[in-house]
Amino acid sequence: MRGARTAAALAAAAMIVVPASAEAAAAQAHVPAAAAAASPAKVANKLLRAWLRDDRAAAAAVASPAAVKTLFAYVYRAPDEFNGCAGNACRFTHTSVRVPGGLNGILMIVSGGKVAKVYESRHVTAPEKAAQYLFAAWKAGDRNRGLEIASTGAVKTLFRTRFGGAGYIFQGCQAERGGRSCAYSYEGGAMFLHLRGSKIRGYEVRSISYIAD
Structure with a gap:
C-alpha cells in the first residue's frame, strides 16, 4: 500500500514539475529574444x-565586419543630424558640409539586431570611376548604392528602367561646360552621365541624358 501511495505521490509531483519547467524554459528562451x-x-x-x-x-x-569596414573608411566629418529610421534603414545626414551624392551622409541597414550594411557618400577623385560606380549600382539594382555617388534626380532617371543586360560600352569621359560628361553607347543610342566636382571635392553624377541614333 505504502509503495502504491509513494508511486502516486511521485506521479503527482511529476505532473506539477513538468509544466513549471516548461514555463521556466519558455521564459528563459523569451528573455534573450526580447533583449x-x-x-x-x-x-x-x-x-x-x-x-x-x-x-x-x-x-x-x-555590426557586421563589412559594415564596420565601410563606416571606418568614411572620409568626411561626422554627419550632424540623425534623420530617424524608415523600417530598418537608419539615416544620418550632413547639414554643415556639402558631400557628393543624394545620400548626403550615412545610411545603415539593420537586420537581426546588428547593422548588416552601411551606405555612405563616396569621395571619388576621377569622373570615369564615378560614372562606372553608378553604372555598377544600376546593374545590381541597388538604388542606395547609386545615391552614394549620384544626385537623387540622376538616380531617379537611371532607375526608371531596369538594367537591360549586355550591350553597353563605356566610351570614356570628356570635358563639357561646367564639368565632365561620360558616355555609354548601346544599340540604338547612348546614355550620358553629367558630372560635377573636382579631384579635391570628389565627383558626383548630377544628371543623365540620352540620345537615339
Whole structure:
C-alpha cells in the first residue's frame, strides 16, 4: 500500500514539475529574444558612437565586419543630424558640409539586431570611376548604392528602367561646360552621365541624358 501511495505521490509531483519547467524554459528562451530585439535606431546610434570614439571592438559588437569596414573608411566629418529610421534603414545626414551624392551622409541597414550594411557618400577623385560606380549600382539594382555617388534626380532617371543586360560600352569621359560628361553607347543610342566636382571635392553624377541614333 505504502509503495502504491509513494508511486502516486511521485506521479503527482511529476505532473506539477513538468509544466513549471516548461514555463521556466519558455521564459528563459523569451528573455534573450526580447533583449536582442533592440530597435534599429538604437543599434544604428550605438554603431555611430563607436565610430566617433574610433572603437572598432564596440563597433564589431553591433555590426557586421563589412559594415564596420565601410563606416571606418568614411572620409568626411561626422554627419550632424540623425534623420530617424524608415523600417530598418537608419539615416544620418550632413547639414554643415556639402558631400557628393543624394545620400548626403550615412545610411545603415539593420537586420537581426546588428547593422548588416552601411551606405555612405563616396569621395571619388576621377569622373570615369564615378560614372562606372553608378553604372555598377544600376546593374545590381541597388538604388542606395547609386545615391552614394549620384544626385537623387540622376538616380531617379537611371532607375526608371531596369538594367537591360549586355550591350553597353563605356566610351570614356570628356570635358563639357561646367564639368565632365561620360558616355555609354548601346544599340540604338547612348546614355550620358553629367558630372560635377573636382579631384579635391570628389565627383558626383548630377544628371543623365540620352540620345537615339
